[in-house]
Amino acid sequence: MSEKKKIKVKFVDFQDSLKENDNFFIDSLKKNFDVEVSDDPDYLFFGAYGYKHLDYDCIRIMWTIENYVPDFNICDYALAYDIIEFGDRYLRFPFFLNRPEIENVRKTIERKPIDTSVKTDFCSFVVSNEWGDDYRIRLFHELSKYKKVDSGGRSLNNIGGPIGMGLDKKFEFDVTHKFSFALENAQNRGYTTEKIFDAFAAGCIPIYWGDPNIEEEFNPKSFINCNDLTVEEAVEKIKEVDQNDELYHAMLNEPTFLGDLDKYLQDFDDFLFNICNQPLEKAYRRDRIMKGKTQEHQYKLINRFYYKPYFFLIKVAQKLHIEFIGRKIYHFIRD
Structure with missing residues (x-):
């Protein structure tokens, strides 16, 4: 048996539900690669809950569980909800395929x-x-x-x-x-x-x-x-x-789920394999010189002067059990 290719990965900007050393990304990657979680990654997996991903210049793979369209000027690849096609850069992969949520998918199918x-x-x-x-x-x-x-x-x-x-x-x-x-x-x-x-x-x-x-x-x-x-x-x-x-x-008594769970999971494995099986330099997809760098700079400014103060106010409202004020802040900014 040939030796598995070694890859270094890291996970940032996720909520607590995704454990860095034990998650479904690592489960999939270990089928074909020797995986190391590292602070100097080849592949960065990131979510929609922060901007730490901008500190890494490696290959970026976004997965969002929110109703959020990935910015492909910032990431090389993405997994999200939207029904779109973008070559080998995108896969629809809803949150219900995460663990432990996938257990309720199986319960539904086998109900x-x-x-x-x-x-x-x-x-x-x-x-x-x-x-x-x-x-x-x-x-x-x-x-x-x-x-x-x-x-x-x-x-x-x-x-x-x-x-x-x-x-x-x-x-x-x-x-x-x-x-x-x-x-x-x-x-x-x-x-x-x-x-x-x-x-x-x-x-x-x-x-x-x-x-x-x-x-x-x-x-x-x-x-x-x-x-x-x-x-x-x-x-x-x-x-x-x-x-x-x-x-x-x-x-x-009616059947429920009409989708193909096995296909979802196989497509996921194939998507990650395609990314990591390429020579590293050929796996990049985003513009790292012009538009991409400009977009990154804009996001860093937005994070510093908009999101950090916004989330601070929301957390204060929640701590004080006055979430209705937080909702007013949210809807004021959103509208």
């Missing part, structure tokens, strides 16, 4: 008949912030006029406190409910997160809003698609299913 005797509650709602589109907040309030919607997150909590972090705690909370909110932060083609899988895995009927293409990957007969519904129309649709046991059980 057994639902025991409806445990469905003693109406609808669950787990949201930790209100920074996204206000559709889901308006739907929460409007649906609550019909029956109580149990809110177990930090936002709009009405059960005596948040359920805590982690997929297990969310599953335990969701599993007793007939329906579960699976509304995204924003509406964008390809932007499908783990939320709909969380609902399916717990045996709930997802109430979905977000990706306009959602029915290309999920059976429309298995969930309530609110994309083209007003808040009032969505409430009426939910009430219809809730009040019709035959329809409710029929939806529970």
Whole structure:
């Protein structure tokens, strides 16, 4: 057996959910390479939560779990939600393929008949912030006029406190409910997160809003698609299913995920292999002389004079438990 090519990698600007020495990127790369995590990397993997990546002049690979279009003037390659083609530089790779989130994908695919005797509650709602589109907040309030919607997150909590972090705690909370909110932060083609899988895995009927293409990957007969519904129309649709046991059980027994998980994972392996199997200098794709350098300088200024003060104010608001002020700051800057 030939010796594996040695590569040095590093991970920056991610949230705590991605561990530098133990993550799905390393799992994939180790299939074909001898991988070392190094402060002097050949390949830098970075997220959307900072600007440390600008301190590295090696090959940059971005992965974002947010509704964010990668800037290819800054990165050589990217993985994100958008349905776009850009040669060998881009792969659609949604957050639900991360671990441990992928476990709920597998539970959804392998879902057994639902025991409806445990469905003693109406609808669950787990949201930790209100920074996204206000559709889901308006739907929460409007649906609550019909029956109580149990809110177990930090936002709009009405059960005596948040359920805590982690997929297990969310599953335990969701599993007793007939329906579960699976509304995204924003509406964008390809932007499908783990939320709909969380609902399916717990045996709930997802109430979905977000990706306009959602029915290309999920059976429309298995969930309530609110994309083209007003808040009032969505409430009426939910009430219809809730009040019709035959329809409710029929939806529970429908197939759910129409996508090909194995293909997602194989495409991911192939994408990383193509990047790292090239001679190092030939693997660069971004402009490192003109436009790229100008863009980097602009980002550094934006980080220093815009994002750092902005996130400082948000953190202060959260520490003082006055998140409504943080939301006002966010919406003022966004608009």
